[in-house]
Amino acid sequence: MKKYSFLFVLLIALGLAACSGPESSEQNRNTQAQQAEPExxxxxxxxxxxxxxxxxxxxxxxxxxxxxxxxxxxxxxxxxxxxxxxxxxxxxxxxxxxxxxxxxxxxxxxxxxxxxxxxxxxxxxxxxxxxxxxxxxxxxxxxxxxxxxxxxxxxxxxxxxxxxxxxxxxxxxxxxxxxxxxKQERAQEVIAFMDAAEEDLGKRAAQSAAHPTCYVGGIASKGPHGFRSTEPGYPPFAFLNAHNVAAPTDGSKPSRHADIAKEQIVQWEPDYIFVDLSTIRAGSEANSLYELNTDPSYKGLKACLEKRIFGVLPYNWYTSNHGNTLADAYFIGKTLYPDAFADVDPAAKADEIYSFLVGKPVFGEINKAFGSLAFKPLDPSVLRIGDNGEILAK
The missing domain is CATH 3.40.50.1980 (Nitrogenase molybdenum iron protein domain)
Structure with missing residues (x-):
């Protein structure tokens, strides 16, 4: 009986194998291929x-x-x-x-x-x-x-x-x-973060009736530049409703980058000068600080005479750095409107921005790379920049 039972089971197994022959194997392969194919x-x-x-x-x-x-x-x-x-x-x-x-x-x-x-x-x-x-x-x-x-x-x-x-x-x-x-939700969070920062900057700036004139020099554009290099639509100035002397006055759309004639800058006579620190890579005698210290026309500007020159983080570095831009805007806001930004520590605010956007507080690391000149007054008469962008004297 055991012998016959074994033969019976064997026959059933063989029959099932026959039923799952070439056609069934082909179906299995198709199913596996469909599973491997990404949606x-x-x-x-x-x-x-x-x-x-x-x-x-x-x-x-x-x-x-x-x-x-x-x-x-x-x-x-x-x-x-x-x-x-x-x-x-x-x-x-x-x-x-x-x-x-x-x-x-x-x-x-x-x-x-x-x-x-x-x-x-x-x-x-x-x-x-x-x-x-x-x-x-x-x-x-x-x-x-x-x-x-x-x-x-x-x-x-x-x-x-x-x-x-x-x-x-x-x-x-x-x-x-x-x-x-x-990552749709995260994209919306990033956009909302930037919108909220711009709104906060605008509300704070609106508390001040005075809007002094400003100029930012040394903006990079596919490499480092000197003092004449600027951004007519520089976002930190726009967020703060600051009077950017390089911005168009006829209501036209500002250009992305501009090289301004020295004579025009002198004529504008900005109240405050901000230096984009990417300029230090331009070399010992081509950077903005060297020009501000050695060119008699620039040295006569009231912002230079009254020591209203300040260092800001690079705006363009492999295109626009949005985190740097927002961080710069808070520092510039505190400089122009100290009462409205009294509760803001620019370095701490920068790290808050970086922590949200890139996951780490890196202000100290960036600032160190630029001789710790960011977010502070600059004295071109004592600053010396080497050919490789190193700070030789402060």
Whole structure:
């Protein structure tokens, strides 16, 4: 009986195996393939392109100025698998809070040169492969569609925008990146944080009837510059309703960057001068502090004579640093309207801003890189800058 029972069970097993033959195996393979295939969705990027991307990608790269900054704002830096060359540079002077808060970026593989000059071969060699490439400043380096065609990886183009005239573009970029990453809520939190800061700055400034004239010199633009380099739409001045002497007076939209004639600055005679500390990289005789100390025209400005020159954190460093901009605005507000900002410690406020945006309080580290000259009065007559931006004398 046991023998027959064993044969009966064996026959049933063989029958089941036959029933699950080639057709059933094919079904199993199809099911496994479907399970391995990532779920996708389509988005419209800021070039108007329809791009198919995986849902909640976990492996991405960021190409172009500021792209990795926005990813850090969205708290998705753990998804970055490779970086461009600027993240791997070893430099004594840096003003990018997102990079300071994430030193691990420098250890990641390289996928191309900075300013969007991507290398499709390096991208193809990455293991694992990125699922999405985010790209800012589409006019720089490799065209987004060309990069997508060469790599077979979806490329989402972003318009970086800014904190002033192009705030809508900034908001759209953050929301789009958040949508792709599944970080929509965080994107809204970042936008709300910046809106709240601007509102607070404006309310405080409105408490003062006086709005002195101001000029900011030494603004970087694809590298360091001297005192004539400025920003007609400088956001800290705009937030504070300060009178930026370089801003257009005819109601036209301010240009992003301008080199002002020395004679014009002298004619404007600003009440307060702010020096963007990125200027110290311009070299010993090309930086703003050297010019303010040695040029007789500048030395005669009342802001120089009355010692109303102040150092602020770099505004542009691999495009606009929004955290630095907000931190500068609070310092400038306290300088221009001390009563309205009496409860504000600019250094502590800077770290509050950095902690929210990049996850760490890095003001001390940034300030140290610039000779601890941020958020304090500057005396060009005693400051000496070396050719490599080092502070030789204070």
């Amino acid at each position: 996708t969705r389509t988005v419209t990027d800021m070039m108007g392109r329809t791009v198919t991307v995986p849902v909640n990608p976990t492996r991405v790269i960021c190409s172009g100025p500021g792209c990795l900054r926005y990813l850090t704002y969205l708290q998705a830096q753990d998804r970055v698998i490779a970086v461009d060359s600027i993240e791997k540079r070893k430099t004594r002077i840096d003003a990018r809070p997102y990079a300071m808060a994430n030193p691990q970026f420098a250890k990641l593989p390289l996928f191309g040169e900075f300013r969007g000059h991507d290398n499709p071969e390096l991208i193809a060699a990455l293991d694992p492969q990125p699922q999405v490439i985010f790209k800012t400043y589409r006019g720089m380096g490799t065209d987004p569609q060309e990069l997508q065609d060469k790599t077979g990886i979806p490329v989402v183009s972003l318009d970086y925008g800014d904190l002033n005239a192009r705030r809508a573009a900034m908001n759209t970029a953050l929301n789009l990146m958040g949508e792709v990453l599944g």
